[in-house]
Amino acid sequence: MANYHISSDVLPTLADFSLPDELGFGEVKIPIMYRADYADGAWQPAELTPYGNIEIDPAAKVLHYAQEVFEGLKAYKVGDGRANFFRPLENLKRMNLSSARMCMIEIPEDIYMDGIGLMTAYSEAFIPNGSGKSLYLRPFLIGTRSNLGMGVSDTFTFMVIASPSDIYHAGHMKIQIEREACRAARGGTGAAKTGGNYAASLQSAQNVQRRGYDQSLWLDPIEMKYIEELSGMNFFILQNGELHTPMLNGSFLAGITRDSIISLARHKGITVVERDIAIQEVLTGIQSGAVSEIFACGTAAIVSPVSVIADADGTTYEVEKVDQLAATLRQSLLAIQERRETDPFSWSIEVDNKYNPA
Ligand SMILES: Cc1ncc(COP(=O)(O)O)c(C=O)c1O
Missing domain, CATH: 3.20.10.10 (D-amino Acid Aminotransferase, subunit A, domain 2)
Structure with a gap:
């Protein structure tokens, strides 16, 4: 049984959404978000809801002692296939190393995969499909215990938000x-x-x-x-x-x-x-x-x-x-990420169909 709830507002919210002509990088946000809270020593059922402000206690650890970690990864959908991730479990591994360094909770693989999987499957119509474009996913974890003493939180919020983006043009x-x-x-x-x-x-x-x-x-x-x-x-x-x-x-x-x-x-x-x-x-x-x-x-x-x-x-x-070499490597990596060339490393992973909207 899936341990998440999809809010009834999610599909109507997405139905009202359209991509602007200019995307930029990280500017446009998909109007839904995934959230899972850790409290009383356990992960609580997660939720996919419309995007919006979150309520946070002014004394929360994250606001005073910066107890937070985050990741950045992309889902691609170029051509006719399903959306796919690039090495998503590497991001989870790194997120959990970051989390351990910051004395935070380990994020279980199913909660993380549900987060990026649901966000991507529900946003599939808004993943820009030109080469170099993608859905940039931002998972993050914050410590929410509200007391001002310096110390470690025992309550946490894990979230995933997403941004349909152009490749970030750093230029030369x-x-x-x-x-x-x-x-x-x-x-x-x-x-x-x-x-x-x-x-x-x-x-x-x-x-x-x-x-x-x-x-x-x-x-x-x-x-x-x-x-x-x-x-x-x-x-x-x-x-x-x-x-x-x-x-x-x-x-x-x-x-x-x-x-x-x-x-x-x-x-x-x-x-x-x-x-x-x-x-x-x-x-x-x-x-x-x-x-x-x-x-x-x-x-x-x-x-x-x-x-x-x-x-x-x-x-x-x-x-x-x-x-010169940079361009060759960029093109080769992008071709693997966008599934235009064979992937000898098995880095590219399709988004599981189980996350598709019912
Ligand atoms: C400080 C820093 N170094 C390096 C990188 C490159 O890491 P990655 O290739 O995993 O995006 C990033 C981006 O995430 C970063 O923020």
Whole structure:
């Protein structure tokens, strides 16, 4: 027996909805949402309801101590087939690692799959079907216990909301090295997908954008020497024909696109090396030609080329090749995600028919 209830308002709400001509990324919201609460030591029956404000006690832990974790994944529907997810259980695995780091509850697989499955099946008519377009799903979990003492919540709300979106066009990115601020500390929460990490990156983002750059490039918080990631993407360089990316170290996010790019590149016969990459080595490599291409990757944009790296003193380094290997990898990954090419990794999973509206 399904452990969820579909509100009778859901189908009439969807019947009144239509997609605007311009989607953007994360701007348009599907007018329904999924919610499951954890209280009294157990998950309560979940609900699919019209989208709307949620009531929250002003003393809830999430509002004061940022007890929250989230994920971002996409459902695709290109062509005639059913909507499909890309590696959704990897997002659940990461969400539960984030949740454990934030002393929150583990989300059971059935509750998570019901959430993303129902949201996608009910939204199927609104999944834009052009290549690169998708339904972006945002599952999140918040601590709701209402007492002001510093401590761990024992009540939680898990929700899934969704946004029909275009591919996130980061374009040819110009990025700036962040030499002062840190996004994460040794032993901190950098590897968890929790709001506080993003809050910590906002000031730097504002500063670099004022200087005309797109994103900050974060260095390791101990020596400020090794590259970690961008604020919402992982980082790759093409060095002497090999693809190099920073080795996971617990202080930045283990991207699912990063992992997919590593497998895909190896499948194409490209050598991939995960290692500590010093920023100075990259700057010198751009000048000598040893580093010929740079790109970043993440769910929203998939793969985005980097054309310029700027240092804090204003020196700029122009990358020799822009969007060459990056374009090949983006196209190959997108073709798998959109089921236009065979998927040797079995990454793509169809949405279960059991979630279809009755
Ligand atoms: C900080 C950060 N790094 C990297 C990524 C890329 O991760 P993924 O490929 O799983 O989207 C994201 C996006 O989720 C992110 O927020």
